[in-house]
Amino acid sequence: MSTLPPANGAAFPDGRPADAVAGHWVDRHAPLSWRPYLRLARIDRPIGWWLLLLPCWWSGALAAIAADRTFPDPVDCLLFLIGAVAMRGAGSTYNDIADRDLDAKVERTRLRPLPSGQVRVRHAALFLLAQALVGFAVLVQFNGTAILVGLCSLLPVAIYPFMKRIMSLPQLVLGFAFGWGALMGWVAVFAHLDAPPLLLYAASVAWIVGYDTIYAVQDIEDDEMAGIRSSARLFGRRLKGAVGLCYGLAAVLVGLAAWQAGAGPVGFLGVAAFAGHLAWQVLRLQERDGAGALRLFRSNRDAGLILFAGLTADALIRGLS
Structure with a gap:
């Protein structure tokens, strides 16, 4: 079986979407009856929960620096990991319920569990509820302010799936939702918000608009035919410049x-290393190169881990000095 995604965002012959990880344990070991639900939660595409998790960890590392701690709270980091997997799954399930008709018109998404009929909408809604309850169980482990801040994230999450129908830059709303963790790591430590997490949140939104514009390159031709709006379509020939600006x-x-x-x-x-990685992505970005865009999009996990490592090392050195 090929490990390279098909051209132009098409699905693999076995029904896996083009951005699935080849040889993932979901496809090799999970019971057949579980696989549509695991795919609905994007368990076979871990890049999503990594990108949701990283702003949480960045924020926790900044809080460690500001509080003169040797490293980010490991319990908080573990809770953020569990919450990111659960809430990314819940958000993806909700998005697929809302987008099932649009997904059927796009080559890369037409074989997702809902548009292909592998999962009924009612069952998907129950699965969504179960994942949301896991996320809520994680959230209530934090202080009251963090719980309130976390609950506020539900607003951009709720409206995001509908933005691609009415605005040319739906990635901005995705940024508001996916970048929320930049607030959470700090407020979990200090129980209030300050300038650092607010600046980090704004940075996360810009980063997300950039990398999701790269991701949208995969679908640009199908989106044009289906009338789906995206930043990749909006920027067009100015794609590299726009991503570079973000x-x-x-x-x-x-x-x-x-x-x-x-x-x-x-x-x-x-x-600086984080910025260098982002610059490398812009230099490598090519208009309408779906396979290349997917590789660049996935590389943002490494960019985010580089930043987290630098901030954590700074806290460690400061704490030991």
């Missing part, structure tokens, strides 16, 4: 957040 803004805002939190040289080395 990424540049993200890097500057992350640097300001680190400065406001009191980061030292090691933290700023992490910011």
